[in-house]
Amino acid sequence: MFVLYLDIGNSRIKWAYRAAGGQWCSGGCSEAELAGLKWPQSPERVVVSCVRSHPELQQQLQQRFAERLTWLSAPLPGYPHFVHCYSDSQRLGVDRWLAMLGAARHCCDDVLVIDAGTALTLDLLNKQHHHLGGWIVAGLQLAQRALFSQTERVNPYADEAESAGTLPGQDTLGCVSAGARRQALALVASVLADYPQHRVYICGGDGEWLVRELELTGMADVEIHHAPHLIFDGMESLCAGSFLL
Ligand SMILES: Nc1ncnc2c1ncn2[C@@H]1O[C@H](COP(=O)(O)OP(=O)(O)O)[C@@H](O)[C@H]1O
Ligand SMILES: CC(C)(COP(=O)(O)O)[C@@H](O)C(=O)NCCC(=O)O
Ligand SMILES: [K+]
Structure with a gap:
């Protein structure tokens, strides 16, 4: 499945997908540039992590990708392979949570x-x-x-x-x-x-x-x-x- 990943930080947007050889192909862009970017094929799924509220961009991506879009703005509640220390786990930045999941995948x-x-x-x-x-x-x-x-x-x-x-x-x-x-x-x-x-x-x-x-x-x-x-x-x-x- 061709999945497009977007990480929206406080400074800029990063995008990535797996190239045919399995390696990550990635880059950074501004909001304005995002709409004009071309992918090697139409994404079957688009996963976005976003650490700030961004209703215009969310709406724009929702219109473009509809049910193919998953928007992550906080850790998934009840995710079984991660034990939170925050008493309110939804306050943990989704980028921090995902980076830890990524590291756990490596070792x-x-x-x-x-x-x-x-x-x-x-x-x-x-x-x-x-x-x-x-x-x-x-x-x-x-x-x-x-x-x-x-x-x-x-x-x-x-x-x-x-x-x-x-x-x-x-x-x-x-x-x-x-x-x-x-x-x-x-x-x-x-x-x-x-x-x-x-x-x-x-x-x-x-x-x-x-x-x-x-x-x-x-x-x-x-x-x-x-x-x-x-x-x-x-x-x-x-x-x-x-x-x-
Ligand atoms: N094109 C760029 N735009 C903004 N910051 C950049 C860029 N390239 C490198 N940086 C550096 O990266 C830092 C921002 O890191 P990044 O991971 O993109 O942030 P965020 O995920 O918070 O948007 C800045 O402190 C800056 O020094
Ligand atoms: C700490 C952060 C601002 C880092 O975001 P970034 O530098 O990647 O834009 C982000 O993870 C965030 O907004 N966290 C919420 C507060 C917390 O993690 O406790
Ligand atoms: K950060």
């Missing part, structure tokens, strides 16, 4: 799932599929925007350059961008140090940077798996288990 160990997106989230899932909890902080761009919008003189000056690394900045934008990166790395390093037995999976728009940086700095003694399709793996495991009607 049978305790896992630490890191999604470096608009928010940087870290979640612990043990091998019995109990969610032990996690952390949510602002991601790289959001952390910088918080400073730009909530202070008077920390500004993204057009004549300054963003730092791509973590060395001390020497102007405002350099300090803010290096600070955001160093802050994210420090959090990840501290969690890795506390949970050394967990297998680590990293996804999200800043995932590639994070993995590279952890490897370069030797911050992680453990093996780090860059798994950019983790959320789609999670959606696929719901389809495979026939949990989506």
Whole structure:
């Protein structure tokens, strides 16, 4: 069956499907671009995860795909292979839930799932599929925007350059961008140090940077798996288990 998967985050939309060879084919797009995208065949099912309410887009996709569309805005209630720690499981971000399901699909160990997106989230899932909890902080761009919008003189000056690394900045934008990166790395390093037995999976728009940086700095003694399709793996495991009607 040809299934199209969409992940609507707070910054952008990601799409994916399995190519003929079985590998993921994926990309990112804006809302405006989504309507114009062409798929190799007409999707027989479209599974969407969405962490924000988006009635126009939902309606547009509903019209286009009708009963082929499944819209996930929260963890599926009563899903048997996941034990929540939130007393209100519907409050857990559906992207976090799906990324954990995706990681559980890849391995049978305790896992630490890191999604470096608009928010940087870290979640612990043990091998019995109990969610032990996690952390949510602002991601790289959001952390910088918080400073730009909530202070008077920390500004993204057009004549300054963003730092791509973590060395001390020497102007405002350099300090803010290096600070955001160093802050994210420090959090990840501290969690890795506390949970050394967990297998680590990293996804999200800043995932590639994070993995590279952890490897370069030797911050992680453990093996780090860059798994950019983790959320789609999670959606696929719901389809495979026939949990989506
Ligand atoms: N084309 C892009 N648009 C927006 N952010 C991007 C893009 N490419 C990489 N990024 C980085 O990815 C992060 C957003 O990650 P992403 O996983 O797409 O977020 P979300 O799932 O919250 O929409 C940003 O902090 C940014 O640094
Ligand atoms: C933490 C998130 C904002 C991350 O979303 P993203 O960065 O992928 O856009 C999202 O998972 C969310 O809205 N969660 C709800 C609150 C919670 O998980 O407790
Ligand atoms: K995220």
